[in-house]
Amino acid sequence: MPLSDYTQYAGSALIAIPTLAFAWHALVTRRTYADEPPLEAGWIPWLGAGLQMRDLEKFAVEGYKKHGLTFTAYAGGRRMVFSEDLAVHRSVVSSKNFGANQIMVEIQLRFLGADRPTTKQEEAACVPVLHTQLAGRPLAHLRTAFLERLIEAIDDFKNMGVVDLIPLLRRTIFKCTLRAIFGRNFPADEALEPFYAWDRGLQNLVSGKKDPAAIKGRDELEKLVGDYLRDHILETEPVIQKQWNDLERLGTPFTLRVKYVALGFLWAAAANVAPVSSWAMAFVYNDAALTARLRGELAKADKTLELEMLYEEGAPSTQWVAQETIRLTMLGSIVRPAARTTTIEGSYGPVRVRKGDLMMCTSWSLHRRYEDPEEFIWDRLKPVPGEDASQQFYMAFGGGLRPCVGRSFAYTEIKMLVLAMLERYDVEPVTPFPRLMKTDRIGVGTMEPSHPWMVKLIPRSSA
Numbered sequence: 049m050p051l052s053d054y055t056q057y058a059g060s061a062l063i064a065i066p067t068l069a070f071a072w073h074a075l076v077t078r079r080t081y082a083d084e085p086p087l088e089a090g091w092i093p094w095l096g097a098g099l100q101m102r103d104l105e106k107f108a109v110e111g112y113k114k115h116g117l118t119f120t121a122y123a124g125g126r127r128m129v130f131s132e133d134l135a136v137h138r139s140v141v142s143s144k145n146f147g148a149n150q151i152m153v154e155i156q157l158r159f160l161g162a163d164r165p166t167t168k169q170e171e172a173a174c175v176p177v178l179h180t181q182l183a184g185r186p187l188a189h190l191r192t193a194f195l196e197r198l199i200e201a202i203d204d205f206k207n208m209g210v211v212d213l214i215p216l217l218r219r220t221i222f223k224c225t226l227r228a229i230f231g232r233n234f235p236a237d238e239a240l241e242p243f244y245a246w247d248r249g250l251q252n253l254v255s256g257k258k259d260p261a262a263i264k265g266r267d268e269l270e271k272l273v274g275d276y277l278r279d280h281i282l283e284t285e286p287v288i289q290k291q292w293n294d295l296e297r298l299g300t301p302f303t304l305r306v307k308y309v310a311l312g313f314l315w316a317a318a319a320n321v322a323p324v325s326s327w328a329m330a331f332v333y334n335d336a337a338l339t340a341r342l343r344g345e346l347a348k349a350d351k352t353l354e355l356e357m358l359y360e361e362g363a364p365s366t367q368w369v370a371q372e373t374i375r376l377t378m379l380g381s382i383v384r385p386a387a388r389t390t391t392i393e394g395s396y397g398p399v400r401v402r403k404g405d406l407m408m409c410t411s412w413s414l415h416r417r418y419e420d421p422e423e424f425i426w427d428r429l430k431p432v433p434g435e436d437a438s439q440q441f442y443m444a445f446g447g448g449l450r451p452c453v454g455r456s457f458a459y460t461e462i463k464m465l466v467l468a469m470l471e472r473y474d475v476e477p478v479t480p481f482p483r484l485m486k487t488d489r490i491g492v493g494t495m496e497p498s499h500p501w502m503v504k505l506i507p508r509s510s511a
């Protein structure tokens with residue numbers, strides 16, 4: 049065939065391929081059904097809205113403004129359904145058509161670095177144990193152990209003088225939480241830096257990107273936790289011991305036991321509650337009227353209560369402070385793939401979702417549907433008698449089939465920190481109160497302070 053014919057064919061192909069790609073894109077990926085959420089498909093075939101999604105927060109916020117509470121985005125061959133509708137979030141976490149287990153498998157493989165996901169038997173030895181032993185109520189001994197360690201730790205603040213309050217409390221809660229769960233001798237000081245390095249890389253690891261610093265942190269932490277558990281398993285919470293022993297009986301190798309039982313729980317237990325409680329404390333100290341109110345409630349509380357019950361129930365307003373802090377500072381999302389094409393109930397009627405769609409339930413933006421969302425209003429979530437609106441956009445702990453098992457322990461920890469500190473210290477601010485800054489990991493984690501909040505810690509004479 050003469051060369052000119054080849055050039056002619058190549059020229060036609062150059063025109064035909066993009067034309068077909070655009071036709072396919074227009075007919076298949078951009079096609080929607082009446083009850084499906086509006087589609088943001090972009091104009092570039094396959095890539096779709098991928099480029100806009102590099103700034104996920106901006107993309108989601110603009111998408112909600114343009115399309116309403118729920119919309120679909122097409123990017124890189126995948127459809128994602130973004131929603132800030134509480135009704136959709138509830139339906140997704142409660143329906144077996146959305147794979148919570150599939151997400152856990154991704155987390156085990158990529159974030160925990162396991163070389164295989166748990167088998168069905170291993171899953172049965174772990175998840176129901178967590179849910180029956182920890183969900184819905186803080187175990188009395190866990191609460192006692194935590195408070196004991198907390199009081200020891202904050203007693204050490206007496207001679208510190210001027211401190212950067214938020215990170216100081218964050219480290220304190222991290223250590224006390226882990227020493228309550230894994231035992232008094234857990235090397236929490238050494239765990240801190242590797243944990244932060246690993247946690248900072250969460251999003252990279254889960255999305256399959258390279259993050260050598262996060263992997264190094266995780267490896268160090270895994271070694272530390274593994275070495276500790278070899279000799280101290282009997283000092284850990286019964287929920288850890290039971291899973292550990294059951295997996296050992298099933299023949300699960302040591303390294304996988306460390307990952308499935310200890311590392312996953314360690315992250316879930318410490319990653320959110322430590323920063324959230326330190327923000328709660330900072331908000332309270334920054335508001336003289338609120339500080340006085342909580343101290344007043346404690347002063348009127350029943351003095352015959354044991355200390356942990358006093359902190360749990362003695363100042364009821366701390367519950368709303370805790371919830372409002374979580375609403376304002378948490379940046380998490382619930383992510384679930386749809387296992388089949390299904391229709392769920394949204395606030396404004398049925399929402400049809402296709403098999404394979406990735407549900408992106410953006411809790412961080414749902415929590416911003418209140419008025420003045422960036423303000424800390426301590427009693428915003430306190431139910432008003434006769435109205436049912438206060439909690440209408442609040443869903444911080446997931447729900448349905450696999451909710452957070454540490455929910456009530458998390459509230460307990462926040463209350464204990466706030467009240468134990470209020471009883472023992474006043475603060476004198478040295479620098480202005482920081483603004484809350486979203487991190488570049490939106491979808492996971494918590495807000496960061498814009499600058500250190502330096503305060504002088506002044507021990508109270510009554511403590």
Ligand code: HEM
Nearest residue numbers: 316317320321324382444445446450451452453454457458
């Ligand atoms: C402010 C603090 C906390 C927040 C906002 C939070 C939030 C959540 C959310 C949203 C989930 C569900 C994730 C999903 O469905 O994809 C979850 C799961 C979980 N949380 Fe929490 N959590 C907190 C504290 C804790 C604490 C203190 C513990 C342990 C003592 C804990 C242990 C867990 C565990 C083990 C799971 C996984 C449950 C399962 O596998 O079924 N969390 N958490």
